[in-house]
Amino acid sequence: MKRIVALLGDYYHPKEWSTAALNMALSLLNKEEKLECKIIETSQIQEELSKKPDAVILFKEDRLNPTDENVETWMTEDVAEAIAQYVNQGGGWLAWHSGLASYSIESSYTKMLKGHFEYHPVKHAQVKYTSLEGNDLFGPVSFEILDEHYFVKVDEENTNVFLKSQSVDGNSIAGWSHHYGEGRVCCLTPAHNQEGLVHEEFIKILASTIEWVSGT
Template sequence: MKRIVALLGDYYHPKDWSKASLNKALTLLETIECKVIHTDEILEELSKKPDAVILFKEDRLNPTDENVETWMTEELAEAIVQYVNQGGGWLAWHSGLASYSIDSSYTKMLRGHFEYHPVEHAQVKYTSLEGKELFGSVTFEILDEHYFVKVDEEHTNVFLKSKSVDGHSIGGWSHDFGEGRVCCLTPAHNEEGLVHEDFIQVLANTIKWVSGT
């Protein structure tokens, strides 16, 4: 059995929604067991060398307050980078890309970051790139928070594109990092999109890849 851990949920992203999505994906992955943890447990869990970590959680703990606090210190970011560099897998999923310092070692490891999303949700069409079907050949459309991201395309492999009335962006990218693997996935925000059948298949495939299954 492969062993993975997941950090899920934040102020804008109900934990129950992402957990339901993850559980659906795990039903397609019988050789993977997952433990959902809190941020104060991550250093201990990294020391146990799980096969992969899933992050669906932004850095801000209290985004609506005047004095915003964050949870990922540079020490923790360095520990994450070391874990992946030594063979771990990392899936930065939706809010796992959001509000982290652009200059942090964590964001540099991802080779991409969230920039903004339009205020209004829109029908977003996600399409896999031809010849990049490692995570499945898919085309699906969901009502979503359309993430616009900046990605170092020369040093990663873009496998999913996104399109809405607001424009075009990148929906997913992946690359090796040292001895480990990194995958970034921008969908989905809404409860319905998170459990969409086609998205669940993509999520399962990315988990399978980062965990080395």
């Protein structure tokens, strides 16, 4: 049995939506009862990392109160270093949508990801997600959803880009993965809206990335 820990939801991303998507993805993988998932709070992350789960899924931005004048964040450099060390020693990490957002570019965490969120247009658009030809690590992908189109900056030379995104606002990278020390890191930019999160084709790639980072 593989053990997964998940941190889900923030001010702009209802926890219920990502929980529903995660449960759908896990149901695809759990036909042989091979995964168990524990949803935790940020205050529990270092304790849970010390228990060496097979993978951690992060769908939560760093800002706790993004609309306030004095914005607080949860990921200290101590936490970021603990995450990087956990992965380096063999853990798996999936940075999913807001798990890429508002974290310090100079932190151990962002350096481990080899990429970060830069911006998204104010208006949501129809975004087409397509796998790169010849890159079938997570299977062929082609689907279109109304989404918050994430534009990201990625160190393409030192990671494996497997998913691209396209909308009226332009093109970007939507998924990349690499080994980090003894561990595995995967970054996935979709999806923001409830309908996109439970889209059948998105659930398939979410399940595939969870399977990869957890070594299932």
